[in-house]
Amino acid sequence: MMTFTRGMAAATVLAFGAGLAHAAETEQPVETELAENCAGLVGVAIPAETIGLATSGGEVSTAELVAASGEGFASVPMHCLVGGNIHPHDPDAPDIRFNLALPASWNTKALMLGGGGFNGTTPNITGNLPAGPADQPLPLARGYAVFGSDSGHQANDLGSQDGSFALNEEAARNFGGDALKKTRDAAVFLIQRHYGVEKIDKTYFAGGSTGGREALAAITRWPDDWDGAVAWYPAWNDVAALLFGQRVSRALAEPGAYLDTPERQLIFDAALAACDGLDGVEDGLVSNQTLCNATFDPRTAEFEGKPVLCADGAASNMVCLTDAQVTALETMNTSARFNFPLASGETQYPGYNVWGSDLGITSREAAVQPIITFLALGTTQPKQPIARSTPYISLLLDQWIKYSVTRDPEFDSLTLDPENPGAWAMRISELSTLLDTRVDLAPFAENGGKLLLAHGLSDVLVSTRATQQYYLRLQYEMMPEKVDAFARYYEVPGYGHAISSDFNATWDSLSALENWVEKDEAPENQIVTDTVGVPGRTRPMCDYPAWPRYVGTGDINDAANFVCAN
Template sequence: MNSTSPRARRLAVPAALVLVAGMAFGPGVATASPSTVPACAGLDQMRIPASVMSLPTTGGRVTSASVKTGVVSGRTIEYCQADADIFPVDPSAPAIKMRVALPHGWNRKALMFGGGGYNGTIPDLTMNVPFGPADQPAPLARRYVTFASDSGHQHGPAAVPSLDGSFGMNDEAVRNFAAGDALKKTRDASLFLIWHAYRTNPAEVYFSGGSTGGREALVVAQRWPRAFDGVISAYPAWNNLAEILDLGYLAHVLSRPGAFPGPAKQTLLYDSVINACDGLDGVKDKVISNPRGCHFDPHVLRCPDGADTGPACLSDPQIKAVTAMSTPFRWPYRIASGETGYPGFPFLSGADMRTPFLGFGSTAPANPMPATSGYGMQYWEQWVKYFLTRDPNHNSLDVDPRQPGKWLDRISHLSTIQDRNNVDLRPFARAGGKLIMLHGAADELVSHRSTNEYYQRVRDLLGTEVTRSFMRYYLVPGANHANFGAPAFAAGWDSLSALERWVEKGQSPVSPVVADVNHNRTRPLCEYPAWPRYRAGEPDSASSFVCTR
């Protein structure tokens, strides 16, 4: 690994800052020999100058640094864990809490993890990348430096930490989270600590995240194209405000009398979709490989006379509800981000509705919002209370995304912060960056149709040839959101090694294979819009399928 490569030089901490910050270590610190063992004790209580961060802060400080030993991916790893606070400009805003894991035997690479939901906690630095393989070590076990932050706020006593949106009352906290400002601040502070730990800079710096973290991955590639060499973006909630408006509309639909399909009816719908469309790809395996080829009419499940007569059928209000879930939502007004709608969720194209928490939930939306309602319904309520109205007592069902009335201006303003929809990734491509994007075709929480749209926008702007020079997008049949629960296909692929080969050796991914980590089977990982079609042979082997359009 060559630390003097052009990208490595761009990642370096400015020499003047190293000299100033190094004064506490005594003469000669700036010329100390590089090491693969971190100088952990020297990091404790270290001041992080505001000048090392490209966005406004009032500096930061390491709050603790200690050597830890843990088993990561079956390997015993010794590393220095440094926790730090990055201080806000607004004294009423919370600090960004960040953490860096600096391994002994460092491989000269670093990886930043993104968050999930509303964030509010520091991600586990020992985890794998989204849809990571079961048979390959996590980044820290590979001796990567790993780092992350809580994105600039700490969750309260919410039953699900990632569903606490109370930080939305503060503008700086909102920008840190939704616009991604905390990402660059954390990256800059982490590289400063890496230099002081090892006396050298990483040769490569990568980013990996899913859901909110997937949006964050696209944010860093677009806003700071020279900050990361490679990015993994999984099931990205890139048009966050647009999706929230759809979630709000669906909360209204599902709260109507008799409209909510309980868990038994959700299972009925799921099984019916599978029965209707499984096999269209050439093999019956409980996986719908070509969602766009699956056309299912929920009216075949209609109860006699449309009345709710039990779990074996759907009433007319329930048919309207599930149809609304899977239909694009368009709003009849303009918002500043330019978004005009959200493409709907793939519940009628094979989503696993046996994980109701991420989809419908097991209880209809109401005021107050039940903890057993769907994740998206609770996300909507938090947004209305803290981002939109900034009234914790506001009834979220009183806000109608189709006719927001006095809230329209605020919605439009928030769209400029939360819809990260600038698809001009040419600066990232010119800087040598590589992007791998993944999504499960059965995602219940972030629609894969939305990611399809993002990818198509990039191709429309940059052209097919330029897009393929730095970007790959794979849609995984049967995979749901983050392999939650018991998906039809629990995806596992070594995207990190593929990204390393692309960035470091110029070898783009060729015929990748994804495994079902819950079953002994594999499938070709097809580059969108292709999908795997069975041709002949063992149905559990990727070699029996061909990517087709």
Template sequence: MPHTRLVRSSLTVGSALALAAAALVAGQAPATAAPTTVAPTTAALAAAPAATVACSSLVGLKIPAHRIGLPTTGAEVTAATSMPASGTGPTAIPAYCRADIAIHPVDPAAPDIRMGLALPEGWNGRTMMFGGGGYNGTVPNLAQNVPFGPVDQRTPLGRGYATYASDSGHQADTTRHPIASLDGWFGQNDEALRNFSGDALKKVHDTARFVITKAFGRGPATTYFAGGSTGGREALAVAQRWPRDFDGVISAYPAWNAATLDLFFGRITHEFAKPGAFPSKVQQDLVAQRVLAACDGDDGLEDGVISDEAGCDFDPETLLCGEGETPGATCLAREQVDAIVAADGSWRLPYRVASGERGYPGFPLLSGARMSTPILGFGTTAPADPMPVTAGYGMQFWNQWVKYFITRDPQISPFAIDPADPGEWQRRISELTALQDVNDADLRPFARAGGRLILIHGAADELVSHRSTIDYYQRVQRVMGKRATEEFSRFYLVPGANHANFAPVAYSASYDSLTALEGWAERGVAPENQVVADGNAGAGRTRPLCAWPTWPAYVAGPASEASSFRCEM
């Protein structure tokens, strides 16, 4: 790693696995297993469709613990299924073998790491590891696109990548929480918590590499990682902790300072739970409408997108009800405005934590982000104890963090801990920041190894602030210097894009970051003059993808074409 050329596989999944079948079945049994399994004969392999027989022969493959870079008790393929080709055009997926794998913990009380691996026919020699989301807990879709990926291009698996992903070391249960990614029960176990915080990434990568090498007779030529939100944190974690494992990384809207973000979630939980502070959905929409009316045209074009988010100067006092007005569809109460200002504003921690983080910069609610986005927004019900499932995603995230990560007491109230004055829990919070804040800005080892990073964030994100990503990127620049940083990384903000393109969204980011990353990592062609399309149905518009700190300003010409804009500071 890195690789200067891509060697394409001449083996299909069926033929590659058939050639390796005897080694897989007979040579990898554990020392305690009884009696040794005999590999199928050549005649037996030829008697049935090769892909089916070869794929099924993966079942029982053992991955020794010493082949995994962090402590485990080994891993094994628990199931293998031949999947037929499907789809056409951008949705086309080749036939592939799906292997389900369990990585076993050292602590017998900890859950397995469950992972999936897709081995496609006509493998192109590349691999893609996907990150997760929220508290993880489920194995992501192996046929998915990269975050903010292009709607008119094939996904990595569709392009012939071997893809893999995991639940990060625990299995969510929707009987505990109806939204799987909000089930934080695993935080009660130290090994499961370490796996979620990053250790599972190394274990899954090494396990996947072992199985891929056995299946195809050689290792991958080029390796990539892509993830958003928690997955974006994971993307930065692999670049920081294992700089030689991946040739290229796509980190989208990364929750890199996860524990500090949790503390900010706690802050807004307390703020919006105050009497009269929670705005209704109608009022949340009103805030977004007023902000858009004030700042939409600042970029030279009224198109429903605030391009210069940092330049949006909206006065929240204009939201207040006047004399004789009742808070509702046309105005807000003082308590509501104060809570929104608190959520939008920068917050400084009044005590030191082990990760070194000092606070959180707030969400851009008064410069383009919508509070009322379903699921990922601020919810339709004020936070309370017990926490309603209709409360904001971040507020529910805090509730789980308090119960399972900090106190490990499922019965405790989310209001029992004040994030600004946690008392007896301050030491535990500090420990969690050291574990969960992935904030090492020294990416020189990754850059020296030839690694390439594409960092991308929506400027209207209501769940993970793009301001925080700006903070991290500035730290990298301070450590490495601006020129050295530009030699291996790009950071793009997408005006109008929210968290994970969750509908409704003003600008649904559709950008072919993977092709750009391939060209950079494999051929040394750095991304230049990039374009991001609006993936909303019927939108039919493009914008230049401006490297931070620039943003797209309208100059002249058709408003739907990127050529009518230029990147300005």
């Protein structure tokens, strides 16, 4: 096979290997030649020695030329869609299943997409990156070779909440991060072989939630492999986050503590009435979240002249919050302290921004609202057996405790105290070495890597406050000016966990990352756009700890009329 050179790629020659050149010589239709080259990948072996961690090698199982489809910025170009398997070192462990999209017009770069929850399925590699822009081409349409994996296990009908894989140690380690290296190395081998190159120009990672943790883990553990990363709402201190989720789940399981939609709407409205104007304008968003957290108290708050807390803390005929419900909200808002040592060094988790966040207001008519509710408080109270309709974190914790911690599928997960786990403390500490990502990006920065961190202030599944801690620790370890040379952190008012009906964020993070890595143009004047709450509304992306404040005049839906205030 002839070599598909960098020069040819730079000129966007439409070829896999020497496909187009050969087609021109024989007058064979280009698409037929591309299809043959793509199909020729089936059965290609991935040698174990090309993968940096222990495996039994792998192979390509499927490869099909996919015709261009879609219109405008949603268009997907012609590409070779590859499916493959990376075999485990332990014969009892499941394969890592991965997908790789090889565009006909390759830009000499690669992008890995992360997963979500406990993974178990491959990400949509022909789609957008987390919070990706709706007015720019998809990564594949930009010419990226895009890939991702199921992280080393195949989920059952619980999907991303299925934790049963963790009964196998290699599968657990793959989910913890090993699958990132194995998948990356296998994909690089196939990309280089297919395009006939010895090196890929740039390799990036983008992910949110678990995918955000994976982005940080990848650039921390294998800094030489990556040129840049985008990490949205990263569960970087995953065991600490899970322990806090258990604290919340147990609080909501208390008698009378669970909030249904009327109570969720009331606490949202009351917090918004108290905090919306703290940024200079009442626009349905809490931008000065720090001040809101410091001043709003549901026990003394009023809404439309009526107390939020029921008289004497007991239920009444009017919509109000009982003492048990307020206590559950306060548990969500306050930090947890772990009264046992975690090997990762984590000692606490800082709580969620509850005030002004959508906890799953089912009466809202936005098409995305069922997903918001699913990821927030669900529709039923946590109790055994844990149902899919409970808060997302409750079922996730039930699976984690049963399969990762106790390895007893019959264990009553709600009995485990996350701050004082007793006999399970040692196992939880051990798991922290797999799932918690250390704050150590000096090697990545020294190699010229760049990192974009972003998080929605209304996230009640992975806390913005935890990402703040990661960034502040990074500044403490390296000094702020050194961090500023390679990393940025932004917070987005009104944006929840991956989705929102208040401010559904989209941001062209990939272009910002490309410009920083490839042109040495640090991010300036970044803009985030809302696609659901007020479609087309924009806000400035403010370097943390700054937040967007209205200047007092002009269209409140235009970022130009906001400044970043400290």
